[in-house]
Amino acid sequence: MVSKAASPVVKKIVTLLERFPKDRIKHHATFRSSQIERFCSIGGVATPKDIIEERKQQDEAKKSTLKINTETIKQALFPEEQKSVNYQKDMFTDDILTQQYRSLKNIYESKWEKYYKIDxxxxxxxxxxxxxxxxxxxxxxxxxxxxxxxxxxxxxxxxxx
Structure with missing residues (x-):
């Protein structure tokens, strides 16, 4: 389970993800926003306001492209309230989170792009x-x-x- 010692690692991951550039082409979901939401949920860190706004815009874009409103169908079939996404928090130990941080840092710094140059x-x-x-x-x-x-x-x- 994520301990209090893992919380600083999660905060470092979230701040690193916030420095990632926004996608040039707008999609229904972006790597940056989905990962920030994921790690905020895992570590109990508050989700940044810009990510919440981006999620609202993505939801509005989805609604405008869908012809069938799936939310009303889900509410009709399953009247229970929609539960929040529950990641298996016990899977994320301090070691795994530090590995995640190192991997994201390598991606951010383009380490492998520099190491394996394209001919x-x-x-x-x-x-x-x-x-x-x-x-x-x-x-x-x-x-x-x-x-x-x-x-x-x-x-x-x-x-x-």
């Missing part, structure tokens, strides 16, 4: 040298801008990006 042959393949450049440009735009009509036809006809 230019993979980044610029001979068959389609513009593929990754175009992919990164689309990510920079955040998936918001659409491709024009003529470039789309060119892509379809030539098969090259």
């Amino acid at each position: 230019k042959k993979l980044l610029v393949p001979k068959g389609n040298p513009n593929y990754y450049v175009r992919l990164l440009n689309d990510l920079e735009k955040g998936g918001q801008e659409k491709e024009g009509l003529f470039p789309a036809f060119k892509t379809i006809l030539t098969g090259k990006y």
Whole structure:
């Protein structure tokens, strides 16, 4: 079970996760917010206000995309109140939480990206040298801008990006 000694480790994990960048492309759930909620629940730490607001926005986005309101169906079938997510807190010992912290820190600092550098042959393949450049440009735009009509036809006809 998470002891009082594990609480500082959980606080360190949550502060590290808060420094993670927000996702460029909006999803129904993000790694950053879901992990912050998870570790706040495990360690008994208060969930930050921005994460609560982000969760509300995600729930609103889900409601607008769903044609069938699943919440009303669940309430009709299961009239009991929805229980909060219960993580198995006894599985998270101090050692496991410190390992989680180290792993998240390695991800945050891009340790493995620096250790295993990607070769230019993979980044610029001979068959389609513009593929990754175009992919990164689309990510920079955040998936918001659409491709024009003529470039789309060119892509379809030539098969090259």
